[in-house]
Amino acid sequence: MSFSCCLKVGSFAKGTPKGSIEKIDGKDTYITGDRSSKAAILIVHDVFGISLVNTKVLADKYAAAVGAAVYLPDFFEGNDFVQQGVLEGKKVDVPAFIGQYSPREAAWEKTQAFVGEIRKLQPGAKIGAVGFCWGATSCLKLGEDGPNKVDAVAFCHPSVIEATDFSNLATPGLFICPEHDQMFPEEKRNAAWEVAKSTLGPKKVFTSFVYVAGLTHGYAIKGDDEDEFTAIGMQHAANLVISHFSMFLK
Numbered sequence: 001m002s003f004s005c006c007l008k009v010g011s012f013a014k015g016t017p018k019g020s021i022e023k024i025d026g027k028d029t030y031i032t033g034d035r036s037s038k039a040a041i042l043i044v045h046d047v048f049g050i051s052l053v054n055t056k057v058l059a060d061k062y063a064a065a066v067g068a069a070v071y072l073p074d075f076f077e078g079n080d081f082v083q084q085g086v087l088e089g090k091k092v093d094v095p096a097f098i099g100q101y102s103p104r105e106a107a108w109e110k111t112q113a114f115v116g117e118i119r120k121l122q123p124g125a126k127i128g129a130v131g132f133c134w135g136a137t138s139c140l141k142l143g144e145d146g147p148n149k150v151d152a153v154a155f156c157h158p159s160v161i162e163a164t165d166f167s168n169l170a171t172p173g174l175f176i177c178p179e180h181d182q183m184f185p186e187e188k189r190n191a192a193w194e195v196a197k198s199t200l201g202p203k204k205v206f207t208s209f210v211y212v213a214g215l216t217h218g219y220a221i222k223g224d225d226e227d228e229f230t231a232i233g234m235q236h237a238a239n240l241v242i243s244h245f246s247m248f249l250k
Helices: 053-066 094-100 105-121 136-142 186-200 228-248
Strands: 020-024 027-033 039-044 069-073 126-133 152-158 173-180 207-216
Touching: 020 105, 027 053, 039 053, 039 105, 039 136, 053 069, 053 228, 069 105, 105 126, 105 136, 126 136, 126 228, 136 152, 152 228, 173 186, 173 228, 186 207, 207 228
Parallel strands: 039 069, 039 126, 126 152, 152 173, 173 207
Antiparallel strands: 020 027, 027 069
């Protein structure tokens, strides 16, 4: 499998992050928004981790629009692709990185534990989780029945994901899929949709797949906002996630 589409950054967000970095559960965590809110959002990052300014600026946008506290923890312990120099042209062994930081079982344990930390910080708050690329499967897992099930989940352009990962979803889900995505190609998207129709629809688990023509893997967070079409797509994706969490984290 080629991971080349995961390495592209179109442009950098022009905003200045408004939050702060604090330690939660031993992890550097970017926190922004109203911590007294009864809504919280966990962002599970892509391979660029919490170092990419775009992700922090997007967290600020979610916080302001939803009225939530937003948490962006570093699940790579300072070893993300920004820190490894990918933006300066350095090569990285992506398969080895994925082997070290699996986006599946190992990540699921970490994200579930972090949700437990959010519950301690904001008792009684409803929690949403949104993932990008590497972080997508963790958010699906957080939507399953269990002690740390969240109240709503979303992802944009996932990676290392299977149709069967949707089978046990038990919380409202929003899944944003660009047309051109070698990590989640059309046949996988169609298979996931079939699972959603056959298992989630009958159980009345609200599930929305949004297919976006003409855009590519990574666009929602790493697209080129100097390109008008891509910029529209980026804002559209942000608005969809905001609307989803505004509805289900009330």
